[in-house]
Amino acid sequence: MELVDSDIESALIVANFYGDYLKNNSIGIFSDIDFEEYFAQRLLYITKGKVQNKRFETLHLMTTALTYGGHTRVVERFLNNGLGDGLASLDKLPEKVATAIPRNILKHERIRQQSGIATINSILEIGLHYEYVILHIHPEDIYSTVAAILLAKLDVRVLFYNHSDHTFSFGYSAAEKILEISKYGWIRGTIRRIVHKQTYVGIPIPVFNFNINKNNDRKFVIGVMAGYTRKFLPWGEYSVTTFLNQLFKDGETFSDMNIIICGPTGKERFWQRLDKSARDHVKFLGSIPHADYLKLISSADFYVDSFPVGNGTGFVESVMLGLPSFGLDLSTGYSYADILRSPSVADLIDALRCFRVNNAAVRRNTLEVRQRVINEQSVAVCIERIRSAMKGEPGIPLPPYLQSMNCIEDFWEKNWESNKIIHAPLRMLPNLPMYHIIKLLRCWTDTWPYSTTFLLIKCTLLRLINTLRSILLG
Numbered sequence: 001m002e003l004v005d006s007d008i009e010s011a012l013i014v015a016n017f018y019g020d021y022l023k024n025n026s027i028g029i030f031s032d033i034d035f036e037e038y039f040a041q042r043l044l045y046i047t048k049g050k051v052q053n054k055r056f057e058t059l060h061l062m063t064t065a066l067t068y069g070g071h072t073r074v075v076e077r078f079l080n081n082g083l084g085d086g087l088a089s090l091d092k093l094p095e096k097v098a099t100a101i102p103r104n105i106l107k108h109e110r111i112r113q114q115s116g117i118a119t120i121n122s123i124l125e126i127g128l129h130y131e132y133v134i135l136h137i138h139p140e141d142i143y144s145t146v147a148a149i150l151l152a153k154l155d156v157r158v159l160f161y162n163h164s165d166h167t168f169s170f171g172y173s174a175a176e177k178i179l180e181i182s183k184y185g186w187i188r189g190t191i192r193r194i195v196h197k198q199t200y201v202g203i204p205i206p207v208f209n210f211n212i213n214k215n216n217d218r219k220f221v222i223g224v225m226a227g228y229t230r231k232f233l234p235w236g237e238y239s240v241t242t243f244l245n246q247l248f249k250d251g252e253t254f255s256d257m258n259i260i261i262c263g264p265t266g267k268e269r270f271w272q273r274l275d276k277s278a279r280d281h282v283k284f285l286g287s288i289p290h291a292d293y294l295k296l297i298s299s300a301d302f303y304v305d306s307f308p309v310g311n312g313t314g315f316v317e318s319v320m321l322g323l324p325s326f327g328l329d330l331s332t333g334y335s336y337a338d339i340l341r342s343p344s345v346a347d348l349i350d351a352l353r354c355f356r357v358n359n360a361a362v363r364r365n366t367l368e369v370r371q372r373v374i375n376e377q378s379v380a381v382c383i384e385r386i387r388s389a390m391k392g393e394p395g396i397p398l399p400p401y402l403q404s405m406n407c408i409e410d411f412w413e414k415n416w417e418s419n420k421i422i423h424a425p426l427r428m429l430p431n432l433p434m435y436h437i438i439k440l441l442r443c444w445t446d447t448w449p450y451s452t453t454f455l456l457i458k459c460t461l462l463r464l465i466n467t468l469r470s471i472l473l474g
Contacts, residue, residue, distance in 0.1 A: 183333025
């Protein structure tokens with residue numbers, strides 16, 4: 001904030017990584033509305049001479065569209081089902097994303113400029129042609145946030161789809177409605193100062209075809225686990241390696257069961273604790289394309305969600321395929337499918353044992369849950385809830401079936417604290433003048449003895465080397 005008056009471009013860079021710092025360090029701060037409004041006020045001059053010129057109804061604004069992860073899939077589903085005339089992204093749209101949405105959708109990509117102010121101005125120029133802008137931004141994206149606040153001042157109606165509802169995020173100030181997706185995000189409304197803006201929308205889930213009578217002649221029962229590697233990092237009593245070791249100790253019940261794990265490579269340190277009895281039944285695939293992943297689970301017999309960090313959309317996808325699905329309820333409340341989760345590792349193993357003993361009953365229950373998910377979270381239902389918010393109707397409360405679900409309400413804070421690691425936003429350093437780097441180094445001296453301190457020193461030395469090299473090369 002000191003930099004705003006003297007070097008606004010550097011101030012925006014630091015603000016972006018301030019958001020990144022809070023996103024990656026769960027210290028209990030989930031918004032900073034005063035901070036983002038301060039920046040918008042200082043950049044209000046950008047709006048001079050600009051007026052809204054409504055040519056289209058709805059623009060979806062993203063920071064970066066990804067070929068993996070649920071947040072891009074949500075945008076694709078909305079656009080493919082009639083909600084939206086345009087898609088804007090600060091960065092280039094991956095080809096798989098560009099081809100996944102209708103051809104008639106206006107695509108605004110590579111909006112990001114070398115200058116932060118120019119980036120904000122570009123967003124304004126695009127957004128002013130729309131009546132509504134729905135934010136699907138990354139939590140640290142100060143550029144889109146400031147642009148959204150300025151757009152709202154120019155009478156563009158802004159909604160915020162709360163993708164990363166378990167972390168800190170910028171973007172809450174500009175939105176007239178916060179489109180919530182889970183119990184976990186909903187209960188943080190008071191801390192975020194957005195209770196008056198909240199309205200439940202949910203995660204839109206497409207309806208997949210499935211085959212109930214499949215793979216009956218296969219020698220092994222095949223299960224799938226999936227998630228980014230960090231989602232499997234052990235936390236307290238919750239360790240996937242311990243779970244697998246316990247599972248395959250019961251040689252009689254699970255001797256004909258194999259589990260394929262997508263995401264991790266198996267070379268990560270914590271997998272070294274796998275017993276031989278478990279390792280003989282586990283195969284690691286590493287990261288695979290989403291289309292290949294859907295083919296894999298479509299041919300599997302059951303799905304077990306990653307833990308201690310679970311999947312929001314991934315768990316529901318397996319249920320929609322009619323696949324018996326299992327997991328832990330550490331951070332539940334993202335869909336009705338979470339009712340299938342278990343409260344402990346022992347209960348999870350018992351649920352799998354019931355599946356082996358009475359496969360048909362478990363499948364019937366899965367299909368009943370699947371139908372409830374269709375009723376509550378089909379793409380059409382979620383779009384109708386957003387349309388309600390657009391019309392200015394009263395906010396839709398969190399459904400009772402989500403409100404009643406159990407979860408550890410400070411799961412992410414406890415998880416972060418137990419890891420004993422402070423994540424420092426080192427990537428910003430090469431973009432800052434040296435005297436700003438020195439000031440930031442002084443701010444981080446109290447992170448000792450965390451490993452990030454060493455990374456910080458390494459990054460600074462590399463910066464100095466590169467500076468000297470460029471001077472010498474003239």
